Amino acid sequence: MPDPSSIRSGEQATAFAAPPDRPAISVRRLLRTNAFRLAALYFALFATSALGLLVFIYFSVAGFIEVQTEATLDADLTGLAEQYEQRGIAGLVQIIGERSRGERNDETLYLITDPLSRKLAGNLSVWPKAETIRPGWIRFPVETKRGTLTETHPAIGNTFVLPGGFRLLVGRDLRDAAAFRSRITQTLTWAAIATLGLGIVGGFLMTRNMLRRVETVNRTSARIIHGDLGQRVPLNGSGDEFDQLAGNLNLMLDQIERLMAGMRQVTDNIAHDLRTPLARLRARLEVTLLEKPDAERYGEALTETIAEADQLLVTFNALLSIAEAEAGSRRDTMAVVDLGEIAASVAELYEPVADEKGLILAVSTGQGVKVRGDRHLLSQAIANLLDNAMKYTPQGSVTLSTSQQGETARLEVADSGPGIPAERREAVFDRFVRLEGSRSTPGNGLGLSLVRAVAKLHGGAVWAEGNDPGLRVVFTLPAAAA
Ligand SMILES: Nc1ncnc2c1ncn2[C@@H]1O[C@H](COP(=O)(O)OP(=O)(O)OP(=O)(O)O)[C@@H](O)[C@H]1O
Numbered sequence: 417m418p419d420p421s422s423i424r425s426g427e428q429a430t431a432f433a434a435p436p437d438r439p440a441i442s443v444r445r446l447l448r449t450n451a452f453r454l455a456a457l458y459f460a461l462f463a464t465s466a467l468g469l470l471v472f473i474y475f476s477v478a479g480f481i482e483v484q485t486e487a488t489l490d491a492d493l494t495g496l497a498e499q500y501e502q503r504g505i506a507g508l509v510q511i512i513g514e515r516s517r518g519e520r521n522d523e524t525l526y527l528i529t530d531p532l533s534r535k536l537a538g539n540l541s542v543w544p545k546a547e548t549i550r551p552g553w554i555r556f557p558v559e560t561k562r563g564t565l566t567e568t569h570p571a572i573g574n575t576f577v578l579p580g581g582f583r584l585l586v587g588r589d590l591r592d593a594a595a596f597r598s599r600i601t602q603t604l605t606w607a608a609i610a611t612l613g614l615g616i617v618g619g620f621l622m623t624r625n626m627l628r629r630v631e632t633v634n635r636t637s638a639r640i641i642h643g644d645l646g647q648r649v650p651l652n653g654s655g656d657e658f659d660q661l662a663g664n665l666n667l668m669l670d671q672i673e674r675l676m677a678g679m680r681q682v683t684d685n686i687a688h689d690l691r692t693p694l695a696r697l698r699a700r701l702e703v704t705l706l707e708k709p710d711a712e713r714y715g716e717a718l719t720e721t722i723a724e725a726d727q728l729l730v731t732f733n734a735l736l737s738i739a740e741a742e743a744g745s746r747r748d749t750m751a752v753v754d755l756g757e758i759a760a761s762v763a764e765l766y767e768p769v770a771d772e773k774g775l776i777l778a779v780s781t782g783q784g785v786k787v788r789g790d791r792h793l794l795s796q797a798i799a800n801l802l803d804n805a806m807k808y809t810p811q812g813s814v815t816l817s818t819s820q821q822g823e824t825a826r827l828e829v830a831d832s833g834p835g836i837p838a839e840r841r842e843a844v845f846d847r848f849v850r851l852e853g854s855r856s857t858p859g860n861g862l863g864l865s866l867v868r869a870v871a872k873l874h875g876g877a878v879w880a881e882g883n884d885p886g887l888r889v890v891f892t893l894p895a896a897a898a
């Protein structure tokens with residue numbers, strides 16, 4: 417059999433556990449994690465909707481400027497059309513001449529030409545080379561002099577052919593609109609960059625923070641797998657899901673550690689307690705074998721050995737029952753049971769023993785003393801108490817009674833035997849303790865140890881008192897709520 421410690425810290429463990437002290441999380445590992453993928457997905461959704469919103473804002477604003485410009489032009493044209501109707505071409509030329517006088521600082525552009533395309537009036541010098549947007553509407557570049565600099569901007573205009581071959585252009589310089597549009601484009605671009613940047617940095621930090629905490633749990637588990645069962649996952653005190661998870665893991669680890677310690681204690685105890693009788697049994701067989709071969713002697717030795725083996729099995733079973741009660745593994749299967757009823761049915765089994773010994777067995781168990789417990793273990797504990805009372809009482813009586821006092825269920829077994837001196841009344845509950853006077857009666861000194869283990873398992877207590885004459889053992893446990 418391999419050494420148990422080598423299994424705990426062996427190679428199998430390293431195959432699935434991260435080494436205990438892994439340094440910071442690497443970027444490549446980060447990219448492969450679910451947390452990162454989730455963050456990336458959210459970020460993509462967020463970025464798409466944010467960009468969609470920005471594009472929508474851009475087109476709304478740009479469209480609004482265009483509509484505004486065209487509406488202004490329309491109003492202007494309506495005015496000019498009225499003038500033309502009232503005063504004819506000459507009036508129109510005059511008005512345009514007046515409006516175009518001086519420096520062209522206004523955004524409105526005018527040009528009226530004769531049938532030979534010569535300029536009659538306006539602030540444009542020649543008919544522009546234009547691109548038609550839709551019937552009557554054109555887009556064209558316009559030059560403006562600012563000091564020594566000549567700037568070119570886009571403009572749009574509405575054109576008309578008047579009777580007699582005259583042509584009219586009313587337009588608007590889009591310099592301000594273009595500046596506004598480029599300002600918006602710039603702003604939106606920065607907004608987009610900031611959104612993307614914040615999203616990426618935020619997503620990265622969030623993922624890393626989450627991973628760090630998962631990593632802590634991982635590291636702790638790895639240490640535990642490597643054999644250090646005392647490790648616990650650190651909490652950060654925030655009380656969030658990770659903290660709750662860590663807390664529960666720690667509780668689970670506590671429980672496992674308790675069970676493991678219990679198991680170890682049980683195996684240690686059993687091994688220790690059985691070693692001596694087994695060694696004795698072996699020595700007896702060895703001695704017999706060294707003697708002169710003799711069929712009769714061998715027969716005797718075998719019979720003795722069988723008796724000893726039977727005794728060993730009894731001890732072994734008693735130790736197992738104690739271990740079972742102490743480990744608390746039966747706690748999950750406990751149910752509400754009637755203590756009086758259990759006591760009565762155990763007492764029934766002991767009636768023939770009492771008759772045979774000439775003892776009076778008085779049983780007073782009222783029904784209705786309910787406890788939450790394990791029927792099998794409780795029966796065994798009561799049987800052990802009755803067994804002792806019968807075994808150690810040469811004559812007289814044994815009384816078994818159950819009662820309830822407030823929240824406590826109480827079972828008493830009293831006898832009129834020799835009793836136990838007050839200073840030994842605690843010690844008899846230890847394993848293998850037997851008093852001087854009892855050595856002649858069969859027994860292992862394990863009966864009362866089981867009773868105590870059962871009492872503890874049920875959250876109760878057991879102790880021995882004087883009974884003048886004799887002994888009274890009191891077994892209490894919490895009564896179950898009705
Ligand atoms: N009713 C009693 N009157 C007098 N002495 C008792 C009584 N009950 C127990 N004892 C003493 O306490 C010791 C321990 O009791 P316990 O029931 O644990 O072991 P046992 O009876 O000797 O062996 P086992 O119960 O394992 O067969 C006994 O050996 C006996 O000396």
Ligand SMILES: [Mg+2]
Binds near residue numbers: 862
């Ligand atoms: Mg006993």
